[in-house]
Amino acid sequence: MNEKGTFRGEQRAGSGILDRASKLASRASSTGRATLDDVAKRVGVSTITVSRAFGRPDKVSEDLRRRIQQAADDLGYVRNRAASALASNRSMNIAVLVPSLSNSVFVDTVTGIEKVFRAHGYQMLMGVNHYSAEEEEALVRAYLAFAPDGMLLTGFNYREATRQLIDQAGIPIVHMMELSDREGTYSVGFSQEAAAQAMTEHLLAKGHRRIAFVASQLDPRTLARNRGYRDTIIKAGLYESHREVLVPDQSSVALGAALLRRLLEQAPDTDAVFFCNDDLAQGALFECLRRGIQVPNQLAVAGFNDLPMSECSVPSLTTIATPRYDIGVQSAHMLLALIEGQTVPRKTIDLGFQLRARESA
Amino acid sequence: MNEKGTFRGEQRAGSGILDRASKLASRASSTGRATLDDVAKRVGVSTITVSRAFGRPDKVSEDLRRRIQQAADDLGYVRNRAASALASNRSMNIAVLVPSLSNSVFVDTVTGIEKVFRAHGYQMLMGVNHYSAEEEEALVRAYLAFAPDGMLLTGFNYREATRQLIDQAGIPIVHMMELSDREGTYSVGFSQEAAAQAMTEHLLAKGHRRIAFVASQLDPRTLARNRGYRDTIIKAGLYESHREVLVPDQSSVALGAALLRRLLEQAPDTDAVFFCNDDLAQGALFECLRRGIQVPNQLAVAGFNDLPMSECSVPSLTTIATPRYDIGVQSAHMLLALIEGQTVPRKTIDLGFQLRARESA
């Protein structure tokens, strides 16, 4: 490495607790990092004992454990997970795939997941599939190479081949966000349709009769919300197709404004708009402000997800609060149980949602 | 595993391309996953040849390579990175630590990083340290166990012990966001101070004389912005300490509104406010809307970062556009070069910033 002028040559000298040279002398040659053997030699015990001191500390006497810890600290020893995974056939990795991180909904979910798994010694490997089943498959392949002990997927938007890949690996999967009662499927989420239905009913109850639905980024959850809206509005005998605006583009605040403009062109008499998420709704609120449209008097606006901003925007946004953090926590617990071979009481956990009726509707 | 009632027993039968039983027969016993050996036997070549077919395909004849690929597909073979890393002493992992993902700034950066590294066959391991040097150290320790080939850190907010840990591991680090000319330090970012200075000067140029600075989440970058503001305003002879509001709380839109209220209590005659980020500024805009304060006539508002929303809010937000995506891309490239032992022409890359003068100031 050094002769190639690589990084190692540029280290500051003597920065460790011990003198560098003496440390190197006690190290394995190939990597330059201290190994279990190095620690073992230093303490004068066998390798396996040092391994135990870290992996199953109750199996090693307290005194020895302390000495081992001391030696490890002195040498700057860090356990090599690759070797550990190889030997034990447990990687202590779990792979988590989400569609996006720009959408703070998934950030919250991932935060919940991370919290649970970290507490149990697992490492979360996170991948972003950009709402694409194709990318998802590539990611599954990539993460399978880490021999994860389990996998957390968002929704059920995978190809059959993806499912087969995971099946072949023989590891458990838990699906987040959506629910399914399909055989052998574990899921934690809430009913997107029921939530959309609740919001539509809220708008109806407020006396609105010309209620539009606007959505972008037509992933399965968005489409489920659309169904929830449509079924409800049809049942009320108020469905008019020109009040639905569905575009595949990625959601953004700016797009919300643009879509409101489009909606009001094709259906100017609309008296309420249900947006598939808060970003779009927020953009619409801005557009109303610009055009002097009174919200909610002239036009009611509703969103979905209850992002932090929605509570304090002007007007504050009526929306659906989704249990995304809890979905992360619960699905992590479920996956953990599956990994450890425990029986999982419920294969489907519905965490519900809450309608937040605020100023905008 | 099975006798414990673990997941494997719940797989759907015969879902693979081959019959499950026949597949199992050709597999190593311990993991249940196909190995290089399995593929090699199936094709009738040696293990190492199969290894080459994946790792250095140019070293294997095209015909054979195809047959190996076919066999691998049939068996559902996925390379085991742990074994690979152990044998080759290159993990092909890089660890990336960011303070937060709720802040979409870092999401953008991570997206840039991911793109570069994925293209080069590296796997990015991402950790969130919640702006805490203590958590950062724990994360470094955790990620060092993956034997990463390099590390990307946000800022220079680490403890000395953290630095020593990484030094001992002998892997290169590149720091993102901030700049430093410290010996042996690689960094990609922009000058937070210069950006804050530019904004302050912009507000001065617009004729404002009672300019406040409001910040939360006092990480090093926020403090640098504060310095940029303060130096400039002092130089203009206009510094008044009661126009600075600094709180340690996490940033949010709601907090922006609250801090504006506080500022206007303690300095009601303020004519411009420079917020340390767009979230706070957006909250302030909402508060102005609620209280009927005209922006920018009565009060000018400026933010920092240029989040997507800032362009289309009402009024649109004057802010500093930061090159966060490019920071991700460039720092990834720099780290890659260091890993591969190439000479890195510049140890510090300043990607600059842009002032976006919009309606709010």
Place this chain on the structure above:
DNA sequence: AATTGCAATGATAGCGCTGTCATTTTTGGA
């Protein structure tokens, strides 16, 4: 004093892969 049981420690093998150094086959002149 002999026996049992348990806690603490050790020896050995091997996880799945690749570095290294052969060995074999092919290729392209002379």
Place this chain on the structure above:
DNA sequence: TCCAAAAATGACAGCGCTATCATTGCAATT
């Protein structure tokens, strides 16, 4: 036709760790 060089393939060891099955020592019991 022959030979050197290059391309293609293989044998083997070992990366750092843990599962497994000993072995040792010592307290508790008979």
